[in-house]
Amino acid sequence: xxxxxxxxxxxxxxxxxxxxxxxxxxxxxxxxxxxxxxxxxxxxxxxxxxxxxxxxxxxxxxxxxxxxxxxxxxxxxxxxxxxxxxxxxxxxxxxxxxxxxxxxxxxxxxxxxxxxxxxxxxxxxxxxxxxxxxxxxxxxxxxxxxxxxxxxxxxxxxxxxxxxxx
Amino acid sequence: xxxxxxxxxxxxxxxxxxxxxxxxxxxxxxxxxxxxxxxxxxxxxxxxxxxxxxxxxxxxxxxxxxxxxxxxxxxxxxxxxxxxxxxxxxxxxxxxxxxxxxxxxxxxxxxxxxxxxxxxxxxxxxxxxxxxxxxxxxxxxxxxxxxxxxxxxxxxxxxxxxxxxxxxxxxxxxxxxxxxxxxxxxxxxxxxxxxxxxxxxxxxxxxxxxxxxxxxxxxxxxxxxxxxxxxxxxxxxxxxxxxxxxxxxxxxxxxxx
Numbered sequence: 092x093x094x095x096x097x098x099x100x101x102x103x104x105x106x107x108x109x110x111x112x113x114x115x116x117x118x119x120x121x122x123x124x125x126x127x128x129x130x131x132x133x134x135x136x137x138x139x140x141x142x143x144x145x146x147x148x149x150x151x152x153x154x155x156x157x158x159x160x161x162x163x164x165x166x167x168x169x170x171x172x173x174x175x176x177x178x179x180x181x182x183x184x185x186x187x188x189x190x191x192x193x194x195x196x197x198x199x200x201x202x203x204x205x206x207x208x209x210x211x212x213x214x215x216x217x218x219x220x221x222x223x224x225x226x227x228x229x230x231x232x233x234x235x236x237x238x239x240x241x242x243x244x245x246x247x248x249x250x251x252x253x254x255x256x257x
Numbered sequence: 258x259x260x261x262x263x264x265x266x267x268x269x270x271x272x273x274x275x276x277x278x279x280x281x282x283x284x285x286x287x288x289x290x291x292x293x294x295x296x297x298x299x300x301x302x303x304x305x306x307x308x309x310x311x312x313x314x315x316x317x318x319x320x321x322x323x324x325x326x327x328x329x330x331x332x333x334x335x336x337x338x339x340x341x342x343x344x345x346x347x348x349x350x351x352x353x354x355x356x357x358x359x360x361x362x363x364x365x366x367x368x369x370x371x372x373x374x375x376x377x378x379x380x381x382x383x384x385x386x387x388x389x390x391x392x393x394x395x396x397x398x399x400x401x402x403x404x405x406x407x408x409x410x411x412x413x414x415x416x417x418x419x420x421x422x423x424x425x426x427x428x429x430x431x432x433x434x435x436x437x438x439x440x441x442x443x444x445x446x447x448x449x450x451x452x453x454x455x456x457x458x459x460x461x462x463x464x465x466x467x468x469x470x471x472x473x474x475x476x477x478x479x480x481x482x483x484x485x486x487x488x489x490x491x492x493x494x495x496x497x498x499x500x501x502x503x504x505x506x507x508x509x510x511x512x513x514x
Contacts, residue, residue, distance in 0.1 A: 092286065092290065097283060100283070101279050101283065104279050104282065105279060108275070108277060108279075109272060112272055112275060112277075113266070113269045113272060116269050116272070117265060117268075117269060122272065122273050126275050126276060126277055129275075129277060130277055130282065133277070133282050134282060134285055134286055134289070137282060137283065137285075137286030137289075138286065138289065138290070194264055194265060194267075194268040195268050198268075210265075213261035213262065213265065214261070214262050214265045214266075216262065241261075
């Protein structure tokens with residue numbers, strides 16, 4: 092990166108750090124692992140900042156980097172210590188209506204790519220097309236993989252609204 | 258903002274304080290770029306520290322002779338507030354290595370034979386460099402100033418020695434240095450057979466970056482998250498015994514630049 096581009100990089104990181112950490116947490120379910128993931132991505136971003144800064148939607152691009160980095164890590168479990176706080180990827184118990192941790196159980200019950208789709212679609216507000224492009228999968232796959240999450244999320248949101256929490 | 262996002266936000270809750278520091282990110286990013294520039298400028302000599310240094314050492318190593326100069330001025334075994342000199346670092350690393358080997362292989366003999374080495378370049382020759390016993394007087398001029406090995410000389414340390422464990426004696430070449438910052442987090446991707454091991458078989462610190470270990474017949478290599486690269490092999494490219502021992506030595510937390 093050119094030195095004159097660094098202030099812009101610093102500014103971007105400072106503005107988006109917390110947002111990226113929250114997205115990473117939704118993927119990792121562990122704050123240490125989330126911070127590790129974000130650090131990795133921000134280092135890659137430093138290297139490619141001169142190119143990324145010219146993207147139409149820098150935020151979407153960086154979120155894609157984050158999600159793909161996490162998926163890469165999942166494909167190589169030997170590359171990184173797995174945090175003890177991370178629960179095994181087993182089918183979760185049914186989510187209880189109004190259960191404040193139900194969303195976590197839901198996300199953990201999803202496969203990595205399905206979890207990535209849910210986070211990008213419903214937390215990052217990306218479109219089906221954007222999500223498909225960032226993850227390198229078809230729009231049909233995005234739709235099918237988000238269906239289960241959407242159904243459960245909708246139930247949780249309705250429940251929360253009914254309780255006046257939103 | 259949609260309802261789904263609110264629901265997910267509620268699940269995330271309040272984020273704890275982060276250890277991510279922007280200044281540190283920029284510093285690491287700059288260091289990585291310097292590493293890439295060095296690799297590019299060297300015309301492939303240092304495409305990776307692993308390839309270059311392994312090739313140089315395994316093809317061009319010479320056995321240490323008796324009575325050769327020992328690298329070290331003042332031993333530094335505790336953290337110091339001032340910057341560590343390369344010689345102090347070499348001595349500290351040697352002490353850590355000797356302690357780790359003795360711990361992992363009780364009864365080992367020959368630790369005192371470990372002698373620091375340095376690269377002497379021979380441009381145009383094959384191999385392009387060889388290891389010779391460290392000589393402070395010629396160290397800075399042993400490789401051309403525009404060569405990668407010259408630039409790497411202050412943060413790469415090598416020792417040759419002959420160790421005996423359980424009745425088996427072998428020559429070893431040990432390297433501790435900096436991983437060239439091609440991609441700090443992605444370096445292990447170059448080695449698909451990487452496995453992991455931690456001392457005592459523990460699971461590591463939750464959330465801690467990984468220590469990547471490669472154990473082969475000829476070389477054991479450990480890449481640490483702080484950028485420390487450790488590898489050990491036979492100086493004449495023979496089969497390396499005691500791979501478990503070397504993995505345990507390599508992942509010793511005290512072994513770092």
